[in-house]
Amino acid sequence: MEKPSIRFQDIGDDARRQYVDARATFEAQRAAQLKASAVRGGMYWKNVAQGEYLVRTSVRNAQKSLGPRSAETEAMYASFTQRKQEAEARLKDLSAALTRQQRLNRALFVGRVPALVVALLDMLEQQGVAEHFTVVGTHALYAYEAAAGVRVESAAVATRDVDLLWDTRKRFKLATQLQRLDASMLALLRKVDKSFALVEQQPYTAVNSDGFEVDILRREVQEDDPHPARLSQHEEDFWAVQARNAEQLVSAPRFSAMVVAPSGHMARMNTVHPLAFARFKRWLARRLDRDPLKVQRDALQADTVQALVAEYLPQLQQTLDP
Incomplete structure (x- = not known):
C-alpha cells in the first residue's frame, strides 16, 4: 500500500x-545575559584596621577579599565596574529589542508552539538546567519545522504532554544545580504553572489543572546509573521512568532551534537530530506491544520528519543516515 504524500504549509x-x-x-x-551573569554581584572597598581591602560580593551576599588596595586591585575594580556597566547596558538594550521582536512575531503569526511549552523551555534555561533535558516526544517536531520554515500537518503535533529525557550521565551536575537553587524539579516546574502536581502511582509525571502533562524519562539502567532515580533530594519530586531504547536518543547528535509561541515569546528547544527522531519513531511503530492508537501517529511522525529533512533540511542527511 502506497504511503500518502506528506504535505507542508509554507509560513x-x-x-x-x-x-x-x-x-x-x-x-x-x-x-x-550570559555575559552579564559573569559580573553579577559587585565590588567595594572595605575599611579595616590594616587599611582598605577590595571585596567581591555575590548575589547571595557572599563576600571574598581580593587583597589590600594597590595598583593591581584598583585596576581590577576599574575593569570590573566597566565590564558590569557595559554588560548591563547591552542586556537592557537587547531585552528591549527582544520585546519588539516578540510583538512582531505575534503580528506576523510566526509561532504556534503551546505557550506553556515555550515557558517551560525558557524556565529550564533561566534556571541553568536546560542542558540536562532533551525534548524527545511529539513537541520535537516544532523545532524541526521552525528550522525548515514550514509547518507540518496538525495531526502530527497534536498532544497534551511533553516528554523530557533526563541525561543520567550528568546527574551529579544537575543535583548540584538544584541544590544551589534550593529547589526540586517539581518546584521549578511550578514557576511556570503553580497547579502542577505529581500523579499518584506515576511519579515520573506531573499534570496541571488543564490536564497538560510533563513526563521525565531516562535511559534503561546501565553501568553506574542509580535505580530508581529521583531528580533531587526533595521528598516531593520526580522519579524518572526508564524508556525502552532511550539510549539511542541519549547518544544521538543534538539539534537545537528557537521556537515561538502564538504570543510571540521565544525559547530554545534542545532535542535530537531529526533523523534520529524518525528512526526512533519508526522503531516504536513496529513494536508489537505498542498501543495501537499510537502506532499510526508514530509512523506519521517518522514519515513527516524524514520528508521534512529531504525537502527542506537536506544538509542534515549528510550527518546521520535515516
Missing part, C-alpha cells in the same frame, strides 16, 4: 524573514 516570506530577525535578536540577548 510565507514575511514570517520567515521575521523568524530569522527574531532568532538573531534572541541569540544576541541570550549571549548578553
Whole structure:
C-alpha cells in the first residue's frame, strides 16, 4: 500500500524573514545575559584596621577579599565596574529589542508552539538546567519545522504532554544545580504553572489543572546509573521512568532551534537530530506491544520528519543516515 504524500504549509516570506530577525535578536540577548551573569554581584572597598581591602560580593551576599588596595586591585575594580556597566547596558538594550521582536512575531503569526511549552523551555534555561533535558516526544517536531520554515500537518503535533529525557550521565551536575537553587524539579516546574502536581502511582509525571502533562524519562539502567532515580533530594519530586531504547536518543547528535509561541515569546528547544527522531519513531511503530492508537501517529511522525529533512533540511542527511 502506497504511503500518502506528506504535505507542508509554507509560513510565507514575511514570517520567515521575521523568524530569522527574531532568532538573531534572541541569540544576541541570550549571549548578553550570559555575559552579564559573569559580573553579577559587585565590588567595594572595605575599611579595616590594616587599611582598605577590595571585596567581591555575590548575589547571595557572599563576600571574598581580593587583597589590600594597590595598583593591581584598583585596576581590577576599574575593569570590573566597566565590564558590569557595559554588560548591563547591552542586556537592557537587547531585552528591549527582544520585546519588539516578540510583538512582531505575534503580528506576523510566526509561532504556534503551546505557550506553556515555550515557558517551560525558557524556565529550564533561566534556571541553568536546560542542558540536562532533551525534548524527545511529539513537541520535537516544532523545532524541526521552525528550522525548515514550514509547518507540518496538525495531526502530527497534536498532544497534551511533553516528554523530557533526563541525561543520567550528568546527574551529579544537575543535583548540584538544584541544590544551589534550593529547589526540586517539581518546584521549578511550578514557576511556570503553580497547579502542577505529581500523579499518584506515576511519579515520573506531573499534570496541571488543564490536564497538560510533563513526563521525565531516562535511559534503561546501565553501568553506574542509580535505580530508581529521583531528580533531587526533595521528598516531593520526580522519579524518572526508564524508556525502552532511550539510549539511542541519549547518544544521538543534538539539534537545537528557537521556537515561538502564538504570543510571540521565544525559547530554545534542545532535542535530537531529526533523523534520529524518525528512526526512533519508526522503531516504536513496529513494536508489537505498542498501543495501537499510537502506532499510526508514530509512523506519521517518522514519515513527516524524514520528508521534512529531504525537502527542506537536506544538509542534515549528510550527518546521520535515516
